[in-house]
Amino acid sequence: xxxxxxxxxVVNSSAPIELSSLVxxxxxxxxxxxxxxxxxxxxxxxxxxxxxxxxxxxxRQSDGVWMQTVKTSGHxxxxxxQRQEWEHQxxxxxxxxxxxxxxxxxxIIENAAIWSxxxxxxxxxxxxxxxxxxxxxxxxxxLAYDRGSVIAGELTQAIHEIxxxxxxxxxxxxxxxxxxLQQQLxxxxxxxxxxxxxxxxxx
Numbered sequence: 001x002x003x004x005x006x007x008x009x010v011v012n013s014s015a016p017i018e019l020s021s022l023v024x025x026x027x028x029x030x031x032x033x034x035x036x037x038x039x040x041x042x043x044x045x046x047x048x049x050x051x052x053x054x055x056x057x058x059x060r061q062s063d064g065v066w067m068q069t070v071k072t073s074g075h076x077x078x079x080x081x082q083r084q085e086w087e088h089q090x091x092x093x094x095x096x097x098x099x100x101x102x103x104x105x106x107x108i109i110e111n112a113a114i115w116s117x118x119x120x121x122x123x124x125x126x127x128x129x130x131x132x133x134x135x136x137x138x139x140x141x142x143l144a145y146d147r148g149s150v151i152a153g154e155l156t157q158a159i160h161e162i163x164x165x166x167x168x169x170x171x172x173x174x175x176x177x178x179x180x181l182q183q184q185l186x187x188x189x190x191x192x193x194x195x196x197x198x199x200x201x202x203x
Contacts, residue, residue, distance in 0.1 A: 001103075004071070004085040006165040007174040008193070012186040014160065019129055019145055024180055027141070030132040038062050038146075040124045042198055045117040055104050056195050057118070059093065066090040070103040071195070079189025080174065122152035122198035126159045132167075133177070139169025141177060150194065152201045159194065162187065 011017065019033050040060040044050040050057055054073040059066065067089055074083025086103040090096055101109055109115050126148020133141045144163045149156045162181065164174045181187055192200075 002085050002087075003082065004074075004165070005080070005082050005171055005174070006163050007080050007178055008190045009079060009162045009164070009178060009181065009187040010190040011160040011162065012188055014158075016147065017145055017162075017185060019131055019143070022181070022184060024133065024177070026176055026180065027133040027135055030134060034130045036062050036128050036130075038124070038126055038128050040194075041120045042122050042124075042195055043118050044121045045114065045119070047117075048121070048199070049114060050105075050108070050118070051199055053104075053108070057105065058195070059095075061093070066093055068095060068100065070100065070105055072104065076191045076193075079178070079191060080171075081191075081193060122150060122202055124148065124150050124159065124194050124198065135169070135173055135176075137170060137173070139173040140167040141165065141169075141173060142167055143177070150197045150201055152198060155201050157197055157201055159197070161190065 038060060039062070040058050043057045043059070056071045056073075058069040058071070060069060067087055070086040072084045074081060076082070086099070088096055088099045097109060100106075126146045129145045131143040133143060142165045144165065146159055146161050146163065148159045150159060164177055166174055178187075178189070
């Protein structure tokens with residue numbers, strides 16, 4: 001289990017952002033910009049039991065790699081999302097129940113009446129470009145730029161955002177970096193995760 005801490009910024013424009021043009025005076029870049037396509041399916045019951053219990057379940061695929069993820073709703077304020085996360089790589093598109101039972105889903109899995117009703121409820125499909133950054137105090141941050149869609153049946157909603165995830169060090173550096181970006185781009189802090197976007201869409 002990890003404590004995920006990330007600051008989410010919505011891009012207030014449909015125009016794409018060129019990460020290589022950003023000026024980041026307080027942050028050094030490690031390596032090159034990486035690009036990948038992420039397709040994630042979120043699971044729940046028709047009655048949305050999991051979200052009512054403050055937990056989310058996701059299966060993500062990227063370049064033939066499958067990951068199962070469980071997250072708690074956690075705490076969100078001014079765009080800073082802090083929540084517990086359990087993530088495991090899989091051999092394929094089948095749940096690793098032993099690993100899932102090490103999460104808050106354990107009691108739900110043991111309850112066949114509920115677990116048998118778990119199925120896909122919506123999908124996110126987006127391109128992610130990432131930069132790995134560090135500061136003089138040793139803080140490490142991943143800057144992820146996402147463009148794509150949330151899809152629920154025939155309904156869709158655009159994804160266009162930047163996520164700043166703390167990998168190590170001082171969480172206040174997320175705000176420093178966010179301020180640098182907001183001086184160059186039209187961005188707004190967002191308390192709405194991709195999962196919440198999906199749940200709002202199906203509601």
